[in-house]
Amino acid sequence: MRRDSGEVALRGEGIRRGRHKQDPCIIGVDIGTTGCRSTVFDSEGNILASQGAEYPIIYLPGGGAEQDPEVIFSQMLAVIKASIEEAKISPSSVAALSLSSVFHSLIALDGKGRPLTRAIIWLDTRSTQYAEKIRGEPISRRLYENTGCPITPAYPFSKILWMKNKLPQVYKKTDKFVSIKAYLTFKLTGQLLVDQSVASGSGLLNIHRLNWDEDTLTFLELPRGKLSQPVDPTTKLGPIAPQYARQMGISSSTSLIVGCGDGVLANLGSGAVERNSMAVMIGTSGATRVVIEEPKLDKNERARTWCYYLADRHWVCGAAVNSGGNVYRWFRDQFCRDEDEVSSLGRTGYEILNEYAAQIGIGSEGLIFLPYLSEERSPYWNPQARGVFFGLSLHHTKKHLARGVLEGISFCIYSLIQLVEEVAGKTDELRATGGFTRSSLWIKILADICGREILIPQVSEATAFGAFILAKRALGQLENIKEGKKLVKIRELYKPNLAHQKKYAQLFRIYKRIYKDLETGFAEMAKFRTTSQIE
Structure with a gap:
C-alpha cells in the first residue's frame, strides 16, 4: 500500500498471523528496555502468535537507571509460555528460541x-564524570x-569504571561482569557466554578481532x-534446564540461539541489510543504522557514530539518541x-494526541x-543538553505542543x-x-523532513523477525x-x-541554530543543578 503525505489515518499493529501449524516453529524473543515480547513464527516467517509483558525501570538519585534481572527472567518465561499457548503448538514443534536483547x-x-x-541499563548516567574525563584524553x-x-x-x-570507584566492595566481590542476555542464558543453560554482537556494544570488545x-x-x-x-x-546453546523448559512449555532439547543485540537485529528483520539501505528506528530511544562488510568509524575527533557486530562478518554503523518514544x-x-x-472508551492517549x-x-x-530530556548521544554527545520548547506564545495550545514534540524528535532522527x-x-x-510505525502522521512528518520515501515492513516486530532470520x-x-x-x-x-520538505528544511536550520546558541546555557544550568544538589 502506498500512502502520500496528505493522509493522516492511524494504523494498528498490522501483524499478519498465519495458520496454526504443527510444523517446526521458531520463537523470536525480544528483551527490550521496558518489556519483553515472544513471537512465534512458522517456517515461512508468518506470525502464529505474539505476547508481551512490561517491567519497570528503577530510577535512582544521581542518574541511576536499573532493572531487576529476576523480574525480567520471570516475565520472559511467562511471555514465551503465553505465545505458545496462543499459537496452540506442542512443545516438540518448537525448533529454536532465538534471543534478542538491549545493548549496554x-x-x-x-x-x-x-x-x-541489579541490571544497570543504558539510561544510567552515574558514570558521566568518568566518561567525560576520558573523552578529553588522547587514549x-x-x-x-x-x-x-x-x-x-x-x-x-x-x-x-564508576563501580570500581563508587562501589569498591561490590567490585572486589565481582567474579563476572555480564549483560542481561548473558544472565538470562546462564539461568536457562548454566553456560556463561556472551554473543559477539551484544559484547560489541560494551566498549570492551575489539570490533576487528571480535x-x-x-x-x-x-x-x-x-x-x-x-x-x-x-x-x-x-x-546454539543447550540443553535448557528442565524446570524452565516446563515453565515455558517447550522441550529441554530445544535449541537456544544466543542471538544478537536488538538494534542490529532490527536491520535484519526489516530487510535493511544492503549498503544502500538504512533502518530508522524510534522506540524508547531512536537510532539509524546501516549494515556494512567491514568496521567503519567516524573520522571526526568527537567519534559521533558507533560500530557493532551483527553476524557472518557483517557489522552495523549507526548513531543513536536517548530521545525517542x-x-x-x-x-x-x-x-x-x-x-x-x-483509553477506557477504546482509544489511547497517543491516538488522541496524534489527532491533535x-x-x-x-x-x-x-x-x-x-x-x-535525558541528556543526549549523537550527534552532539552532550550530557548537559536538556529539553526546550522554543517560541512558546500565548496562542499555543496542547495541540501545538503535541505537533512540536513529534517534529522535534523527527529533527533529531x-x-x-x-x-x-x-x-x-x-x-x-x-x-x-x-x-512510531503505528502512527501514520509521525512517519509522514519524518518522510517530509527527510524528503525521502519510507518503507514499512509487514512484520512490525522487526527485532523478533530478525531473531527468526538469525535462527x-x-x-x-x-x-x-x-x-x-x-x-521480508x-x-x-x-x-x-x-x-x-522546503518548509521543514528551513525549520531544521533553525532547530540546529537553537541548539548551538543554547550550549553555553546548558552548561551553566548543569553547574547550577550540581550546586543545588550539594546544598
Whole structure:
C-alpha cells in the first residue's frame, strides 16, 4: 500500500498471523528496555502468535537507571509460555528460541553466579564524570578505534569504571561482569557466554578481532577472567534446564540461539541489510543504522557514530539518541492525562494526541522543540543538553505542543540519518521500525523532513523477525544472513510532500541554530543543578 503525505489515518499493529501449524516453529524473543515480547513464527516467517509483558525501570538519585534481572527472567518465561499457548503448538514443534536483547546493560555476579547488583541499563548516567574525563584524553581515540564505541555513560566500559570507584566492595566481590542476555542464558543453560554482537556494544570488545580488547582491559585494569567468553551470534546453546523448559512449555532439547543485540537485529528483520539501505528506528530511544562488510568509524575527533557486530562478518554503523518514544510518553503522562483516560472508551492517549497534532500546521505556528530530556548521544554527545520548547506564545495550545514534540524528535532522527550517511555512505532507501510505525502522521512528518520515501515492513516486530532470520541461519536453513531479506515483505510506502520538505528544511536550520546558541546555557544550568544538589 502506498500512502502520500496528505493522509493522516492511524494504523494498528498490522501483524499478519498465519495458520496454526504443527510444523517446526521458531520463537523470536525480544528483551527490550521496558518489556519483553515472544513471537512465534512458522517456517515461512508468518506470525502464529505474539505476547508481551512490561517491567519497570528503577530510577535512582544521581542518574541511576536499573532493572531487576529476576523480574525480567520471570516475565520472559511467562511471555514465551503465553505465545505458545496462543499459537496452540506442542512443545516438540518448537525448533529454536532465538534471543534478542538491549545493548549496554551490566550486572555484577559473584562466584556462584548470583547477582550483586541489579541490571544497570543504558539510561544510567552515574558514570558521566568518568566518561567525560576520558573523552578529553588522547587514549579515547585509540579505544574508539579498537572497540567502535565512543566513550559515553551508556556503555559498560564507563559503568565498570564508576563501580570500581563508587562501589569498591561490590567490585572486589565481582567474579563476572555480564549483560542481561548473558544472565538470562546462564539461568536457562548454566553456560556463561556472551554473543559477539551484544559484547560489541560494551566498549570492551575489539570490533576487528571480535574478542576482548587488550588496550581497554589494561586501561581499566580489568582482568580478562571477569568477562565471559564471546561466541558467534549463531551459537546454539543447550540443553535448557528442565524446570524452565516446563515453565515455558517447550522441550529441554530445544535449541537456544544466543542471538544478537536488538538494534542490529532490527536491520535484519526489516530487510535493511544492503549498503544502500538504512533502518530508522524510534522506540524508547531512536537510532539509524546501516549494515556494512567491514568496521567503519567516524573520522571526526568527537567519534559521533558507533560500530557493532551483527553476524557472518557483517557489522552495523549507526548513531543513536536517548530521545525517542520515551519523550512522547513523557508528554502524554505529564500533560495529557485526561486524554489517556479515554483509553477506557477504546482509544489511547497517543491516538488522541496524534489527532491533535494533525490539526496543526508545519512548524506548530512558530514552535520548535528540542527533545533532549535525558541528556543526549549523537550527534552532539552532550550530557548537559536538556529539553526546550522554543517560541512558546500565548496562542499555543496542547495541540501545538503535541505537533512540536513529534517534529522535534523527527529533527533529531534526521540529524542521525545525515551523520550515518556521512560516515558509511549515501543510502537509497529508509526502512522504519519501532513503535512510531503505528502512527501514520509521525512517519509522514519524518518522510517530509527527510524528503525521502519510507518503507514499512509487514512484520512490525522487526527485532523478533530478525531473531527468526538469525535462527534460520543458525539451523542451516539460510546460506547467509542476507538471504533473509527475501522473507521480508513491505506493507506500506510513504512518499514525501516536497512542498512540506522546503518548509521543514528551513525549520531544521533553525532547530540546529537553537541548539548551538543554547550550549553555553546548558552548561551553566548543569553547574547550577550540581550546586543545588550539594546544598
